[in-house]
Amino acid sequence: MSAHQTPSPLFQWLGNQRNEAHRTSIDLTSSSPLAITQTEVDHLPPIFQIGNLTVRLGGFIDFSNIWRSSNMTSGPATAWNNFPYANSPNHGLSEERFSAQLTRFSTLLEANPTKAVRLQAYVEADFGGSGGTTNSVQINGYTPRLRQGYFTFTQKDWGFHLLMGQAWSLTTNYAKGVIPRQEQLPAVTDNNQIPGITFTRVPQIRIAKDWDKKYWLALSIEDPQATVGFSDALSSGGTLPAAYGRLSGPRVYYANSGGVLLNPNTQYSYNPAPDIVLKTAVDTSFGHYEVFGLARWFRGLVQPAGENHTHKSTQFGGGVGAGMTVPLGTDRLQLTGNVLAGQGVGRYGPSLIPDTTFDHNGNPSPVPEIMGSLGLVGHPARSVLLYTYGGVESAGRRTYLGADGLQHGYGATDLNLSGCDYEFGTCSAQTRTLASLTAGGWWHFLDGHYGSVMGGLQYTYIRKFAFKGNDGADHAVDPTTYGHTVYVTFRYYPFQQ
Numbered sequence: 286m287s288a289h290q291t292p293s294p295l296f297q298w299l300g301n302q303r304n305e306a307h308r309t310s311i312d313l314t315s316s317s318p319l320a321i322t323q324t325e326v327d328h329l330p331p332i333f334q335i336g337n338l339t340v341r342l343g344g345f346i347d348f349s350n351i352w353r354s355s356n357m358t359s360g361p362a363t364a365w366n367n368f369p370y371a372n373s374p375n376h377g378l379s380e381e382r383f384s385a386q387l388t389r390f391s392t393l394l395e396a397n398p399t400k401a402v403r404l405q406a407y408v409e410a411d412f413g414g415s416g417g418t419t420n421s422v423q424i425n426g427y428t429p430r431l432r433q434g435y436f437t438f439t440q441k442d443w444g445f446h447l448l449m450g451q452a453w454s455l456t457t458n459y460a461k462g463v464i465p466r467q468e469q470l471p472a473v474t475d476n477n478q479i480p481g482i483t484f485t486r487v488p489q490i491r492i493a494k495d496w497d498k499k500y501w502l503a504l505s506i507e508d509p510q511a512t513v514g515f516s517d518a519l520s521s522g523g524t525l526p527a528a529y530g531r532l533s534g535p536r537v538y539y540a541n542s543g544g545v546l547l548n549p550n551t552q553y554s555y556n557p558a559p560d561i562v563l564k565t566a567v568d569t570s571f572g573h574y575e576v577f578g579l580a581r582w583f584r585g586l587v588q589p590a591g592e593n594h595t596h597k598s599t600q601f602g603g604g605v606g607a608g609m610t611v612p613l614g615t616d617r618l619q620l621t622g623n624v625l626a627g628q629g630v631g632r633y634g635p636s637l638i639p640d641t642t643f644d645h646n647g648n649p650s651p652v653p654e655i656m657g658s659l660g661l662v663g664h665p666a667r668s669v670l671l672y673t674y675g676g677v678e679s680a681g682r683r684t685y686l687g688a689d690g691l692q693h694g695y696g697a698t699d700l701n702l703s704g705c706d707y708e709f710g711t712c713s714a715q716t717r718t719l720a721s722l723t724a725g726g727w728w729h730f731l732d733g734h735y736g737s738v739m740g741g742l743q744y745t746y747i748r749k750f751a752f753k754g755n756d757g758a759d760h761a762v763d764p765t766t767y768g769h770t771v772y773v774t775f776r777y778y779p780f781q782q
Contacts (some may be wrong), residue, residue, distance in 0.1 A: 306771040318489060325781055326393045326407075327466055332780070337396050344409075349383070349474060354769040356380040360427075361387050361772075362413065362476035365719055366636045368749050368768040372710040386412045387476060401442040407465065409433040412499070413476060419652065437465065446493040446503075454485040455505035455562040456633055458608035458623040461572060463493050463503040464564050469573075469610050469621050472662055472672045473723060474772040478635045480719045481658030481676025483606060483625045485633060494601035499573050501566040501575075511554040511583050512632060513539055514639025514652065516697040516715060522553065527688040528645030533589070535647035536587035538595070555584040557599050570734050572611030579603045581629050583640065587647035602629025602640070602651035617664045624657035636678045636719045642695040645685040652695050653681035671726040679718040680751070702754030705764040714751035714764045721747045725772070736779040743772040 326343030333340050349361050355369055369376045370634040391409040398404065412431035435450025446464060453468045460469040471478055478484065485507070493503035513519075517526060521541070525534035547553060564577035580603040587720040588595045604627015611620045629651030631638035636656075642651045658676035665671060683695030692699050695715060704710025725743030732738075751764040 289357060300313045300400050300587070325778065326391050326493075329780055337398075337526055339395050341392070341393040341395070342391070342780045343778075345778045345782070346385070347387040347389070348385055348775050349387060350773040351380070351382045351384060352771040353380040354767075357701070358533075360384050360413070360476075361474070362636075363745075363747075363770055365477065365480050365721070365747055366638065366716055366749070370705045370714060370751075370764055370766045371714050372705050372708060372712040374708060377708075382763065383695075385425075387474075388412055389432070391433075392582070401440055403439040403441065406436040407433060433465075435465065442496040444497075446491075446495070448489070448491040448493075451486060451488045452491075452634070454483075454487055454489070454507055455503055456577060456579060456606060457484045458482075458621065459566065459575060460610045460621075461568060462495060462498065462573075463501045463564055463575070466754075469608070470620075471658075471660060471672060471674055471723075472727070473674070473725065473745075474741055474774045475745065475770065477710055479658060479674050479676045479723050479745065480634065480636050480678050480721045480747070481656050481674075483608075483623050483633050483637055483656060484635075499568050501564075501568075503562075503564045503566075505562040505564075507560045507562060509554075509556040509558065509560045509581065510632060511539075511556070511581075511629070511640045511649075511708070512637060513554070513641055513643075514695045514715065515642050516693050516695065516700065516713070519643075525643055525645070525647055526693045527590070528689075529686040529688055529690075531645075531688055533590040534645070535590055536588040537643055537647045538588075539584075539649070556582075557584040558582045572609060574607075574609050576605070576607045578605050579625070579627065579630065579633070581627060581651075583649035583651060585643070585647060585649045598646075598648040600641070600649040600651060603627050604630045604654075613661075617695075619662045620660070621658070622659040624655070626655040628653050630654050630656070631680070634678045636681045638678055638716060638719075639695055642683045644683075644694070645687075648694050650683045650694065652683050655679055657768065668729045668732075669726060670729070673722075673724045675720075675722050677718065677720045680716065682726060696752050698753050700752075700754040702751065702762040702764050703756035705751070705762070712764065714754065716749060717752045718750040719747065720750075721745055732781075736777060737781040738775070741772065741774040741776075743774075745770045 326341045330778050331339040356375040357740050361384045389411040394406040396404045409432040410429050412427045414428040416428050433452050435452045438447040453526050458469040461467040487508040489505050489507040491505040521539050524536045527534040540554045543549050543551050561580040566575035584599045586595050606625035608623040629640045631640045634656045641649045641651045656678040660674035662672045684692040684694035687693045705712035723745040727739050727741040729739040747768045749766050754762045756762050
């Protein structure tokens with residue numbers, strides 16, 4: 286393990302247990318089941334060496350059995366905001382699916398030109414992608430995808446850290462410092478985490494400074510992207526409903542289909558500037574604590590009604606957040622939590638509530654949102670990890686009054702939502718809040734020089750609340766829906782010995 290990467294209390298405790306198990310030839314694992322979400326590769330011995338470059342291999346083979354109470358036709362990542370209302374036939378249809386897509390491979394390369402300088406390169410991939418011919422009928426040919434790929438430079442005497450490449454966003458909660466592969470990600474199986482967790486995995490440039498590995502300051506410049514929500518069906522190049530007192534609305538452009546080396550079936554937003562994250566953190570005997578600020582910019586191209594020219598419109602968004610990882614009287618039990626509040630921050634939550642909508646002039650209008658989660662992670666026995674998490678994401682309103690007397694934008698409260706409650710009804714409800722409760726555990730039941738095997742069981746309850754509407758008359762309608770997911774998972778870590 287690198288000298289600057291002191292393990293979290295749970296990792297340290299489990300590492301000591303692992304050493305004892307090997308001394309006494311105990312076969313039950315003592316390695317950390319936290320490795321299911323944080324790479325375990327730093328804690329493994331080098332597989333081989335090329336000159337002065339050491340090579341560590343990590344990863345696992347995954348088999349997951351996924352059950353959902355609503356049919357979402359999804360792999361091992363749940364689109365939390367897509368749980369259907371009662372109008373959809375999928376609401377009453379359960380979904381059963383086997384998957385090996387979460388199988389993951391990672392490689393860590395390290396060189397130390399001097400005692401004070403460390404160079405590392407890390408690559409991580411799984412099979413969460415799909416191609417045009419991918420199907421689950423015969424061969425299940427799901428494609429490899431890049432999860433992380435970055436290099437780091439560390440000057441230990443200066444406490445200086447540099448990262449370039451694709452990695453977890455600096456907004457992600459950390460267990461130790463602000464260095465890569467120390468992210469405090471939930472120990473869940475679902476590849477889309479849980480509502481309320483703050484994260485992205487994006488290309489970025491990050492610089493960080495530590496003082497005695499206790500106080501940390503970091504700045505990250507990250508790849509931007511925005512999602513758009515509107516109460517009416519509105520594609521890029523579409524015309525907004527006219528505002529009150531006007532005869533027609535402006536035309537707005539906000540995205541293009543992917544070009545060379547991007548997905549042609551996906552819309553990419555206009556991005557005037559990268560997202561910027563500034564974070565400070567402190568590690569104490571009472572836990573890890575951090576706060577950060579996030580700055581974002583949103584761009585649209587507006588063609589005013591009746592005019593044959595366009596103009597650019599750029600709006601600012603962002604927010605503030607915090608996180609913590611605290612031992613509760615013992616290294617065997619941790620409390621972890623995070624929160625992010627701001628405008629235009631939907632991209633940073635697993636539910637993907639829209640970042641922005643439009644005002645009556647066609648300008649981007651960032652949607653207010655708050656998200657957060659709280660979890661308990663513990664080891665009642667050497668080979669067992671148990672966890673429970675609660676999470677919530679909630680959006681505010683951004684609307685304007687149209688010439689038709691109706692609200693338009695995101696969070697409209699005068700939509701006719703009567704069809705949300707019966708099958709095949711028309712439902713245009715907009716998500717206000719998602720809340721979830723997750724409980725699960727891992728049993729790391731086999732360990733030795735042949736690798737490690739673990740099994741896991743996880744349950745999640747999700748509840749989705751829409752902005753209020755009406756039934757076409759004067760009666761208020763408040764659509765809600767719910768869902769359940771169950772994962773049964775087995776993983777083999779061939780390099781975790």
